[in-house]
Amino acid sequence: MAHVDSIRKDMVILEKSEFANLRTENEKMKIELDQVKQQLVNETYRIRADSKLAINLERSRVRVTDMFTDQEKQLMETTTEFTRKDTQTKSIISETSNKIDTEIAYLKTLMESNVLETVCNLAASVFTCLQ
Structure with missing residues (x-):
């Protein structure tokens, strides 16, 4: 009976350990996704700021319509x-x-x-012990 209890305790510990490992992996994945999303947002802000800066510099230097059109494009x-990229990120998050x-x-x-x-198994053990 002590051996069965020991095995039962080992199974419970193993299940808890596996679940904790999966939970930890899940949290790591969530953190990584948040980091990727934050990097994407930061990169987007940087790209937008760079683009706006480039457009403003070109407007102040040269008033040529073709250059303005190219920058707007x-x-x-x-x-x-x-x-x-936002759609890809949402798709990855959804998956x-x-x-x-x-x-x-x-x-x-x-x-x-x-x-x-x-x-x-416990019921079988009890019935076996009762016989």
Whole structure:
């Protein structure tokens, strides 16, 4: 009986350890995603600031319509690139969230099956001891 209790305690500790490891990985992934998102936002602000600065410098130096149009086109391309990167980031975040949800559901199912198996083993042990 002590051996069964020991095994049961080991299984509980193992399950908690695995769940804690997954939770830690989940938190790390969330932190990494937040960092990537912050870097993207910072890069976007920098690109926008650089683009605006370049446009203002060109306006003050030369009043040529063609140059202004080219700079505006560059700003539009930058905006399009930002939108594309934002969409990619949202897609990655969504995929990661789905993966996390799937893993959590899998772990819950695994934990329930382990609990059921433990209960069955315990019941079998009790019946064996009673005979």
